[in-house]
Amino acid sequence: MSRVTVILNAHAGSSTPDTAADLEQEFARAGLEARVAVVSTGAEISRQAVLAAARGDILVAAGGDGTVSAVAAVATDTGAVLGVVPLGTLNHFAQDAGIPLDRQKAVRAIAAGRMETLDAAEMNGRTFVNNASLGLYPRLVWERDSEQRAGRRKWPAFAVAAFRTWRAYRTMHVRITIGKDEYVRRTPFVFVGNGVYRAAGLGMGGRESLCRGQLSVYVAPECGRFELLAMPFRALAHRLDGDEQLESFRTSEVTATLSRGRVSVALDGEIEMMKPPLEARSRPGALKTIVDPDSEKR
Numbered sequence: 001m002s003r004v005t006v007i008l009n010a011h012a013g014s015s016t017p018d019t020a021a022d023l024e025q026e027f028a029r030a031g032l033e034a035r036v037a038v039v040s041t042g043a044e045i046s047r048q049a050v051l052a053a054a055r056g057d058i059l060v061a062a063g064g065d066g067t068v069s070a071v072a073a074v075a076t077d078t079g080a081v082l083g084v085v086p087l088g089t090l091n092h093f094a095q096d097a098g099i100p101l102d103r104q105k106a107v108r109a110i111a112a113g114r115m116e117t118l119d120a121a122e123m124n125g126r127t128f129v130n131n132a133s134l135g136l137y138p139r140l141v142w143e144r145d146s147e148q149r150a151g152r153r154k155w156p157a158f159a160v161a162a163f164r165t166w167r168a169y170r171t172m173h174v175r176i177t178i179g180k181d182e183y184v185r186r187t188p189f190v191f192v193g194n195g196v197y198r199a200a201g202l203g204m205g206g207r208e209s210l211c212r213g214q215l216s217v218y219v220a221p222e223c224g225r226f227e228l229l230a231m232p233f234r235a236l237a238h239r240l241d242g243d244e245q246l247e248s249f250r251t252s253e254v255t256a257t258l259s260r261g262r263v264s265v266a267l268d269g270e271i272e273m274m275k276p277p278l279e280a281r282s283r284p285g286a287l288k289t290i291v292d293p294d295s296e297k298r
Contacts, residue, residue, distance in 0.1 A: 005052035009063030030111035064088020098295030135189030213284035
């Protein structure tokens, strides 16, 4: 019988004080004995994942996309198998990978054990499973997190963050290198997605495939403050599409060069400070992931 360690983020959107006990019971009913580690910081998530991988356990990320990303980074580095119990607000990876969004169905899928090898990606050595972005979005995330730490609830915090990001709006000068081609742009943001996104736009989700060894690169056009104002809200509502005339590329590797010594990058919603050039690449088939046995996604 496979051993399972569930890494439960206590701050995940739908987590409650009873979630750990409920998960133990749900895994037991599915025929698996699960050790549940309740964590509250990114460092704890990674530490528990490393310990579980060393024991040869299946690593189950119970939380949102940030939790999944942290656990997936350990899984790709160690060859461990990843399971996901989605407890976040958006759950982009679970939706795109063919993982049930219902908690009990997700547990049963892990017990069924159908595994697919999915793509991961990395930027300057840091693994991500959804996207990496620079420019406007990292500033928005930083402002939102600051407001939430100050006690604001999620949506008021997001509204305040969007206004502050808009007020401090700056474009950046970036050189994008794809193979032998270079593109010099002034832009409010660059988005690098793991996988092939739908042609309708990036939408912060909605990938056609996580199995083609491809990155989806989007560069926003330079625009004025009022054109920019609606972008964060439309992105969150999965409406950031062709109306913005985003320049897009498909590639397995991309490099973004900026004149700054350090730059904020949002990796799966978590802010990292990185030194340019920013080098992103796909890691085809690097992530062994348990998916819904009835899913047709690949």
